[in-house]
Amino acid sequence: GAGVSQSPSNKVTEKGKDVELRCDPISGHTALYWYRQSLGQGLEFLIYFQGNSAPDKSGLPSDRFSAERTGGSVSTLTIQRTQQEDSAVYLCASIPPPGQGAGYGYTFGSGTRLTVV
Amino acid sequence: GENVEQHPSTLSVQEGDSAVIKCTYSDSASNYFPWYKQELGKGPQLIIDIRSNVGEKKDQRIAVTLNKTAKHFSLHITETQPEDSAVYFCAASPDSGSARQLTFGSGTQLTVLP
Numbered sequence: 001g002a003g004v005s006q007s008p009s010n011k012v013t014e015k016g017k018d019v020e021l022r023c024d025p026i027s028g029h030t031a032l033y034w035y036r037q038s039l040g041q042g043l044e045f046l047i048y049f050q051g052n053s054a055p056d057k058s059g060l061p062s063d064r065f066s067a068e069r070t071g072g073s074v075s076t077l078t079i080q081r082t083q084q085e086d087s088a089v090y091l092c093a094s095i096p097p098p099g100q101g102a103g104y105g106y107t108f109g110s111g112t113r114l115t116v117v
Numbered sequence: 118g119e120n121v122e123q124h125p126s127t128l129s130v131q132e133g134d135s136a137v138i139k140c141t142y143s144d145s146a147s148n149y150f151p152w153y154k155q156e157l158g159k160g161p162q163l164i165i166d167i168r169s170n171v172g173e174k175k176d177q178r179i180a181v182t183l184n185k186t187a188k189h190f191s192l193h194i195t196e197t198q199p200e201d202s203a204v205y206f207c208a209a210s211p212d213s214g215s216a217r218q219l220t221f222g223s224g225t226q227l228t229v230l231p
Contacts, residue, residue, distance in 0.1 A: 040224075043206065091160055105151060106163065107163075108162070111160050
């Protein structure tokens with residue numbers, strides 16, 4: 001597609017439920033990132049996928065958070081047993097391979113606003 | 118790891134005036150410094166970036182300056198317009214091949230008053 005697509009755009013869930021957030025990156029972009037943006041805060045790195053390499057999970061805040069990227073394209077971020085502090089906007093970004101496209105610039109999706117009640 | 122600090126957190130200017138946002142970073146290995154603009158309800162959008170081999174870069178009304186010795190970089194917006202109102206984020210990254218993980222500042226809410 002023309003840009004990074006995230007779904008759903010908004011999600012309200014009850015505390016303790018599991019949620020799945022989806023990111024569809026730009027076709028051909030080999031790297032994909034998930035960031036979390038809490039109200040009034042900056043962007044907190046969560047996880048990074050690069051091609052077929054093992055993902056960098058160093059930013060995941062707890063073992064309730066996991067992510068996968070199937071076929072080197074679509075990625076799903078899963079949050080199990082959601083807590084109120086998980087409420088935030090979850091942003092996905094992709095970048096092209098080195099030497100192609102916009103260089104080092106991330107292209108972000110519009111995010112998923114997650115509210116845990 | 119890298120730590121990026123951004124100031125001010127909020128900034129109000131009159132239309133037509135200039136706006137300056139400043140960031141400092143901690144990791145001397147960082148050599149890529151992008152700036153993002155985030156409008157309400159949208160994801161951040163890259164507006165300008167600078168590599169460490171240059172000290173200044175300009176694109177129409179926006180410019181970025183970099184002082185590697187002092188580890189700080191700044192965004193300058195001239196002749197501000199109401200549509201410049203948004204949250205601006207700075208970021209820094211080491212250029213380690215394909216691993217281009219950005220560390221972001223906490224953002225600046227810019228309001229341009231008509």
